[in-house]
Amino acid sequence: MLNDLPADDPVQTVVASANSILNESVYKHHAKEALHSTKSVQISLLTAGVGAFKAFEAAGVNPDFVAGHSVGAFSAAVAAGVIDYQDALKAVLFRGELMERAYPHGYGMGVVLGMDENMLKTIVRKHYEETNPVFISNKNAPDQITLSGALPGIQKILDAARQNGARCASFLKVSTPSHCPLLSSVSEELSEMLRDIPFYRPLIPYAGNRGARLLFDPVDIRQDLAESVSSAVQWHDASTVLYENGTRLFVEMPPGNVLSRLATKAFPETRVFSVAENGFDDCVFIAKRERSKS
């Protein structure tokens, strides 16, 4: 994921600052074997997101809004000028450790495609057992919803969803039941930790994970960053709020193109690019051209 970035100065500055906080090379966390660890994945995601953003900024591309999914929200907060990258990295390290520790075994996430939230809710309600708790978590699209909780519980819901007409229902390759109340202790500790970090007024509006509102107040953004890990990410709504506010070009920071796929489907009339798929230079070119039109 760090490989998609241009080898520019701004990216090197971010990498160097990561290395100094980590006391080791950030690329170690980026090695294939390290990417099994939640912590390493999150560090790499943050570094890739912020590194790319700084490169865009240096190339003269400045967005009107930012949003990030899950740990991506920390990158978004850095991009909006709400927290410094070093502080974000410390927070993400801490968050990753807490998440790894919370449920070492037997928990995870699943995803259901082709079924709306109402129906999935009914299924979860019907099959819920306290011994194997499951929750509806992220709403990535109206028909792409994740589940978080105990593996046997998730298995049950996935089976029931398939029987009730879901197009696809499967486990995700993660070992933490993120974005559900099982992680509320992580949110509490993270909230304490974030209190010691300076938060600034956002330079551009930041779309929150939990309420899918545009947030303008640093206190609200701090709360969103702390509580997101134990709350459902309302990604479809957050991106819809950006769209309704006039966004007509979405550019996804590396790695990957998951979010751009979702945006392409949700907003067929917009332009959607990702660094991973279109390359950095093309993204810069398109962003500048769209800006000159408006």
Next chain:
Amino acid sequence: METMEQAVNQKRSWTTRLDAKKKRIDSVKGLVNGRVIPTDRIVEALEKLIRPGDRVVLEGNNQKQASFLSGALAQTSPKNLFDLHMIMSSLSRPEHLDLFERGIANKVDFAYAGPQSLRIAQMLEDGKLTMGEIHTYVELYGRLFVDLIPSVALVAADKADRQGNLYTGPNTEETPTLVEAAAFRDGIVIAQVNELADELPRVDIPGSWIDYIVVADEPYELEPLFTRDPRHITDIQILQAMMVIRGIYEKHEVQSLNHGIGYNTAAIELLLPTYGESLGLKGKICKHWALNPHPTLIPAIESGWVDSVHCFGGEVGMEKYVAARRDVFFTGRDGSLRSNRTLCQMAGQYAVDLFIGSTLQMDRDGNSSTVTRGRLAGYGGAPNMGHNPGGRRHSTPAWLNMMSSNDSLARGKKLVVQVVETFQAGNKPVFVESLDAVDAKKDTGLATAPVMIYGDDVTHIVTEEGIAYLYKTDSMEKRREAVAAVAGVTPVGLGHDSKKTESLRREGMIALPEDLNIRRTDAKRSLLAAKSVEEIVQWSDGLYEPPAKFRSW
């Protein structure tokens, strides 16, 4: 006695509204040049001409937007302007809701908010906005003259002269209605125009109704909302269109009608010159339309199907075509289209035989709704046209054809047709046990569930399975059977006993394609009179000039 004398002595002023208006006009004396507000001083002028707590009607249709004035209003200071009560037929632009986010306005009455349906729901939940009511278009226009009389009207036109006369070109839409409501109750009327001209091509709104004009820094926003690219029409939509032409338009001799915005109805328009022609229906059906200038109607017009079209608004790219076909369209002396949303909605309500539209959800009684949970989109105009108006008295063959009893006072009925596929994209059933609208009512505290078209108004439902002739059913039980029979494998359709299908067919309560002599295999795109926007342009002799986003060549 004493109190009575006091009452007589305290002379009441009968000109408080006019006096207040004069004060406002005085307050901008140094700022304006006659009736013209300088472009760069519009924000300042609005802060003086509008007062906190005012009812402000801001022109925002689903097509034409007073975008310069809405942008300026959003730039006013909430210290000077606050607690505004916005009245808007359509909330579409980001700044429409910024007004509430910034505290300039706090209450809204509207008809449609599709493009801002999430933000408005969020703001309602967050208490940033107080909801008046959600209306249909005609209903909202009506209230402008009763209990929602505006203090200020902010509208858009193409051109003005220095006397304030306005030229709206083809996009008159609702401007005259909004202006009338304010102008004749001593409200302030401000019109943004694209240019100031010495002479206007024609006068759409007289200058004596207008207080101020301002030249916008860029032309008002205009959405080509009714352009449907035939490339996206599917074989299923063509099958449904064939069923509608055969099983409804021909059967009931439908001569006047409105079509919605969907691909379903675009398919019907494009089948008239081909499939319709082959059935010998030209001159018998579809002669008079209450309809925007749909590009997909061009082949039918060119083949001589269409006698008249009255329009709600214009359509980007259709200007030259319309001007060159003035026998068909309403046009002014200058040659361009004259549209009028209020009158066309009324025509669509009272004067046409049939309304046909589509929906996202329908329950087993035929009630339909386009509500998605967590969104507040409103109604627009569909309910105005999609119901049987009790005030109708004139008869036409189609209207009389809906009579289902021999009662001596029996009367006809408007045809209200819903065309849907049994499943939406994303595997969502259209036919459901209970509408999301019922939950939306609970979620948002609305007084009633936001139903778009009520089941008792619906006369026909068309799905890929067949047609349900609901107007023929004489009991709720029969009605539900007919709905379920065409509901496919949705939760509603699965409850249907397939043995009943045969008897429903015999009784004429439902018709399958084969009952209408339609072979499913004949429903092919090759039947479309135009299969692309480019072919529509050819039909129009090059007069239709599609916007860039519809040009693929």
